[in-house]
Amino acid sequence: MLPAPARIGAARLGDHGDKTRFVLELTRDTPFAILPDSQGVTVEMEAALDAPLPAAKGLVRAIAVRPGASPGQLRLILSTSAPVRVLLAEVIPPRDGMPPRFVMDLAAGVAGKGSAMTPVSAGTLKPPMSKEKAKPSLPLVVIDPGHGGQDPGAIALNGLREKDITLAMAKELRRQLLATGRYRVALTRDKDQFIPLRDRPAIARTKGADLFISLHADSITGKQVRGLSIYTLSEKASDREAEMLAQRENQSDAIVGMDLSVQSADIATILIGMSQRDTMNQSRRFASLVLRNLDPSIAVLPSPLRSAGFAVLTAPDVPAVLVEMGYLSHSQDAKLLGSDAHRRRMAGSLLRAVDGYFTGNAVPLRP
Template sequence: MAGARLRCAGRLLVCVAVLAIPGRAMAEPEPVTSETRQVAIAARIAGDDNRVRLVMDFERKPDLHLRFLENPDRAVIDLPETVFAFPEDALAPRGLVTSIRYGAAGAGRARMVFELASPATMELVESTEEAEGSIHRVVFDAVAVDRATFAEKVAETIWTDAGAGPRSLSEASLSDTLTIVIDAGHGGIDGGAEGPSGSMEKHITLAFAEALKEALEGEDGIRVAMTRSDDSFLSLSARVRRAREEQADLLISLHADSIRIKSLRGATVYTLSDKASDAVAQSLAEQENGAEGIVGASLENAPEAVAAILVDLARTETRVFSTGLARQVLDSFEGQVKLINNPLRHAGFRVLQAPDVPSVLVEMGYLSNPEDEKLLTDPEWRRSTARLLAQSVQNYRKTILAGRQ
């Protein structure tokens, strides 16, 4: 692809091919030869809701790494660079396996992803030579297990190996520093919501962003950047680009919307999902995503030409980390900041759609509620809540560091 480079996804190091971002050098892939390239000659799958068998034939003995992921449940097989020479319909989903994706996963690597209908183990049960050594056959069995057993498999998964395999966020950075990009919602001509007393969302989010920046800068191992530091308009896609340009480990987008239900008040934390968790989440996502229309901005659903399988995988990995941060935020708010019922929600907020940057949208409260408006405009409440949010980021960072041990 002309102008493409390899970008390691949001420090997750799930590599995706994307259009080059100005100011960054193009990565040079390692040369691949016929001696290092693997060929998958044939594949077949059979089974039901309780057990599925996968059989694959290779030109030579493959170097396989099996890993597991949750939300959704998946088994992942990592391989050296592999040509998948079998027919596309050879691996049709069935039984326990609801989706199968495979393809290149960066320079010198390939990946197969098996999405599971329910928790299941997947074990290599056989590796044999056939046809006088000209074919190397491997057999995997996927077997349904309970949630606790699958969670143990996920916890045991290691995303590093002696070669150049993908790594998780917890092992990605060479330093212990996390880069946090704070996004103050709205700005400029886009004022956002307005409270009963005339408070404007764009001013509230910027003031809170500045308080959060100050609180985070007092924490060890944190570098902070902001999408805007004044009353200027930024498109949603520009906010996402800003986070990626900063090579953000996390994006925190701050909002204080209005809603028709005037009695609704309290904080909410949103993560990205293709389908909204409820009608309130859907309404707010539509409201936020439509904000650019007031200045005729071009909305970019997919601003980069990417290999769909890799972007989907990167986005799935990123959502796992986003959910982890969201839970840390809610834990820090519990008992200190009023929360709405079911405060962890999800919807298709465009500002959260970077495939490679873990992101959350923090709805600090609702300007449509007079009590929330009073708190949102209170400097002391702002400082104390910013400190709690900063502590949740530090707690999240510590869980990442602990994963390196």
């Protein structure tokens, strides 16, 4: 017996400055295709429309509905005020009491020759002009090398700067992750560039990150203190962040696919807090995997699993950790962090943790 066709129960647009987000609430996951052209974007989907279409907003100046190429299909034709490129198009599974949602992000500009014009979500989804079954998209890991530009971070006695160490480590981790063929990887910076703290998790969210890893190598007054530690967002910091997000004027992107601007501040705070709690649980799970999969040669602090209110950890819907790889104030840590061999070992440890997080196949190296 064939399943009942998906139905669209709500449709909305959100203007987020650098992008326009189109969201459809669905009764179930359903195949779709994205058909960009010079006049806008067409979404072809196996679904029935039960909701009014939203008014023009952002880059979208009108939305029209037409029958699709096959029975049971419809086409939503988004006319835009300028040529656009598709940054993201996927169906988000049900979570936090919300139904499945189709989410598409549009930005001004034209995709380059040979670039992917049709990002698709996992499932039985087909890109246009192709009869082959689409492959599930690979998880996206965003790596954040701490500091950069005019902000050097900590400086060791041997002259090593934290911003250089974190960038070198990020590139090695990216190399090892990509070599597996199991992940997509992006860096918040791939050169000596200053990026404000709040912009770093925002980059991860814009790219649709599945995991965010921020890398640091601090210094401390106690010069005998050495070893790695890993931080997740603290409960108190999460509460403050949820309240701040709920009070912001534009709340429609506070949680992916959920427009909170129609909710009261109290309800918005509760919903953001619920999303953050789930994200924090996932963050702690990954942090534990990092510690269990560390190469035995890598020293750790006593009680290395910690929490704090770091700004880079405050995205409500992207699991995130901050890895303090060691202390540049300790001569041995500083020497190791400047070593290619040590970076390879540490990147290998993080790779095993990422494998464990997404597949459960990693073999822990520590009890």
